Amino acid sequence: MHPYQRIHSGSRVVPHLVKGQWRFEKGPHTVTSPYTGQLMLELKGADRALVDEAIAGAATGAKEWAQVPIKERTRVLFQVRANILERMDELRATISYESGKTLAEAEAGVMKGVEVLEFALSLQNLDQGGKMEVSRGVHCEVRRVPLGVVAGITPFNFPAMVPMWMMPIALALGNAFVWKPSEKVPMTSQVLGECFTKAGLPPGVLTIVQGGVDAVNAIIDHPEVRAVGFVGSTPVAKAVYTRTTGLGKRALCLGGAKNHIILMPDADPDIAAAGIADSFTGCAGQRCMAASVVLAVGKVDGILAKVAERAAAHRVGETMGAIITRQQVEFLKDAIARSVNDGSKALVDGRTVTPLPGYENGNWLGPTILDGVKPGSEAATKELFGPVLSVMRVGSLDEALAIDDGIDFGNATSVFTSSGAIAEEVARRANSGMIGINIGVPVPREPFSFGGTYESKYGSGDITGPASLAFWTDLKKVTSKWTMPKDLNWMS
Numbered sequence: 313m314h315p316y317q318r319i320h321s322g323s324r325v326v327p328h329l330v331k332g333q334w335r336f337e338k339g340p341h342t343v344t345s346p347y348t349g350q351l352m353l354e355l356k357g358a359d360r361a362l363v364d365e366a367i368a369g370a371a372t373g374a375k376e377w378a379q380v381p382i383k384e385r386t387r388v389l390f391q392v393r394a395n396i397l398e399r400m401d402e403l404r405a406t407i408s409y410e411s412g413k414t415l416a417e418a419e420a421g422v423m424k425g426v427e428v429l430e431f432a433l434s435l436q437n438l439d440q441g442g443k444m445e446v447s448r449g450v451h452c453e454v455r456r457v458p459l460g461v462v463a464g465i466t467p468f469n470f471p472a473m474v475p476m477w478m479m480p481i482a483l484a485l486g487n488a489f490v491w492k493p494s495e496k497v498p499m500t501s502q503v504l505g506e507c508f509t510k511a512g513l514p515p516g517v518l519t520i521v522q523g524g525v526d527a528v529n530a531i532i533d534h535p536e537v538r539a540v541g542f543v544g545s546t547p548v549a550k551a552v553y554t555r556t557t558g559l560g561k562r563a564l565c566l567g568g569a570k571n572h573i574i575l576m577p578d579a580d581p582d583i584a585a586a587g588i589a590d591s592f593t594g595c596a597g598q599r600c601m602a603a604s605v606v607l608a609v610g611k612v613d614g615i616l617a618k619v620a621e622r623a624a625a626h627r628v629g630e631t632m633g634a635i636i637t638r639q640q641v642e643f644l645k646d647a648i649a650r651s652v653n654d655g656s657k658a659l660v661d662g663r664t665v666t667p668l669p670g671y672e673n674g675n676w677l678g679p680t681i682l683d684g685v686k687p688g689s690e691a692a693t694k695e696l697f698g699p700v701l702s703v704m705r706v707g708s709l710d711e712a713l714a715i716d717d718g719i720d721f722g723n724a725t726s727v728f729t730s731s732g733a734i735a736e737e738v739a740r741r742a743n744s745g746m747i748g749i750n751i752g753v754p755v756p757r758e759p760f761s762f763g764g765t766y767e768s769k770y771g772s773g774d775i776t777g778p779a780s781l782a783f784w785t786d787l788k789k790v791t792s793k794w795t796m797p798k799d800l801n802w803m804s
Contacts (some may be wrong), residue, residue: 313334313670314347316409318400323351326498328522329505330748331369332515341524343496346412346634349673353410353499354490357523361747363530367461371536372490372612373516374460386436386484391511393429396422396504403503409470410497412634412675417595418472418617424755428776431758432480435781448797455791458486459538459562462784465492467544468636469519469598477762477776478541479508482784483517490519492531496636498522532556539783541775542566543589543600543640546695546721553770564771566763566782568695569600569723572716573752574709574738577610579728583750585618587728591752593623596633597699600768601724601746601753605685605692605702607712614684615728616703620659623679623701629668635698644698645676651691651702656682663769696773709734710790713741722765724754745769784794 323342327334339356358366377385396403400419407418443453464478470798475491482489495499499566501520521527532540532555539562542552546567556563562582573588591603608616626632635641645663652658677698685691685702692702704710716725726748727738745764748754756762761777763769773779 314345314405314409315401315415317344317348318792319405320642322711324353324499326353326355326522327502328362329509329518329520330362330366331519332373332509332513334502334794335398341495343410343498343599345409346636346675347409347629347671349675352461355495355498355522357495358521358527358530360526360530363468363521363527363534366521367531367536369516370461370488370519373514373517374458376514377483377488377517378458378460378486380486382484383436384487385486386433388512389429389433389480392480392508393426395507395511395555396426396429398559399503399507401500403427403472403500406503407434407497408458408633410499410638411468411471411521412575412598413595414633415560417633421470421473424747425473427758429480431777432484434759435481441787446791449795450791450793450797455788455790456485456781456785457788458785460487461490461536462487462539462541463492463537464496464541465528465531465544468496469595471497471502474499474543475504477543479518480777483513483592485781485784488517489575489783490521490531490537492523492527495522495524499521507567508738513592523762528552533559534559534689540560540565541783543775548698550767551677551769562771562783564773564775565769566775567768567770568697568721569602569764569768570604570693570695570721571602571724571726572605572607572719573603573723573745573748574607574712574716574727574729575609575612575615576709576727576729576731577583578614578730578734578751579615581615581618581731584615584728585622587726587750587752589619589622589679591726592701593626593632593699594753596635596677597760598636598697599753600764601755603726603752604695607706607715609644609705609706609709609712616659616681619701622679623681624660626679627668628678629671629674632699634676636659636669638675640698641677644700647690647694647696648680648682651682651685654686654689654691656684656686656691656702657685659703687715695721709737713738717741720767723763723768724748726751726754730779745774
């Protein structure tokens with residue numbers, strides 16, 4: 313039995329959070345657990361009328377929240393942190409059961425979100441502006457002010473972490489936040505929402521709207537919404553960015569990836585094997601930072617054998633989680649078959665795996681390594697979003713970097729090597745937004761910000777860290793003079 317099933321039995325009705333009140337509306341949208349295949353929840357997506365009502369409440373809350381000093385706003389967020397840690401067992405069980413993660417992965421995602429929250433707490437001690445006497449008797453001052461109502465649209469694969477990339481920073485800066493979780497994983501939003509509201513947020517400062525594309529469009533189109541953050545696939549990121557900016561609003565939309573790991577012959581075999589295997593199997597490959605392609609430079613078969621051994625040792629349902637839907641499992645199996653038919657060899661084949669007892673009806677695919685993948689093929693260029701690693705054989709670092717630069721995405725590039733010169737060359741020449749040196753998942757720790765390039769990101773800035781402040785705020789410039797200067801210049 314999954315730990316979540318010990319906490320809750322049967323299906324749940326997932327609520328909206330409107331004007332500080334939870335609204336439970338049973339609806340036609342149902343979701344089953346990736347672990348068990350059992351009915352997990354029932355959901356009624358918000359229509360435009362409910363979105364309008366919710367955002368009207370958010371606009372009222374934004375006016376009140378903006379007047380609260382930042383030190384008092386962060387005091388509420390301190391309590392949010394305590395509430396999250398107190399409910400960690402429930403949070404990780406819920407995240408695991410609805411997204412397919414292992415319990416350890418679910419908790420790690422929450423803790424990464426807490427790390428961003430801790431960065432948001434530090435904003436009270438950072439300079440919120442500056443003032444200078446620019447001429448005798450004349451002062452210029454800059455003040456960072458909230459936008460008002462802002463929104464976040466988040467994906468299934470990190471039900472707590474990704475919204476916590478956005479919410480704590482936006483709220484600490486004085487905005488009201490409207491959150492639309494993925495309709496595949498809405499249960500976490502209730503637990504996380506309770507952690508925020510019970511900390512003392514005024515009504516409307518946090519709004520949660522459930523639903524699909526209609527709810528997304530209604531949020532984007534609402535005139536009170538000033539900025540939209542999004543994380544998901546590249547086609548949807550582009551669509552959200554285009555719709556939002558077409559209305560003259562700010563948008564920062566993170567898309568997909570096809571991350572390359574350059575494997576050099578001088579790499580430490582143990583570090584490389586662990587880093588590569590854990591990168592593509594972690595979260596069952598359902599994360600934008602997962603390794604997708606190994607660019608194997610020269611004689612590295614011994615290291616690849618270690619990667620295959622470590623990957624094959626995984627037990628689905630225990631050390632590796634489930635795939636989000638059965639349709640995605642079938643898509644991945646078909647993609648593997650197409651690659652094998654095209655000439656690649658399955659060093660590890662996860663299409664036939666045996667899950668743990670009780671999980672037989674879940675969505676399972678074991679780790680799969682395809683060797684000899686051809687340049688330009690589906691397995692080499694398309695984001696598959698699963699525990700599938702493509703190995704492409706190349707003759708030099710230059711060839712590897714050319715392949716890395718030739719794809720549409722620019723999320724992450726890693727290199728495994730013992731050479732500082734090679735590592736620096738990859739860091740200098742690779743065009744991805746995040747670079748790893750002997751790191752398989754190069755996610756920056758706060759305060760270093762998260763974000764890719766090319767079709768992995770639409771918009772400017774990054775979603776976390778200091779680079780995010782400009783997205784969630786405006787700068788107000790104040791010029792003042794209180795006395796008549798004795799000498800005159802062009803400003804007088």
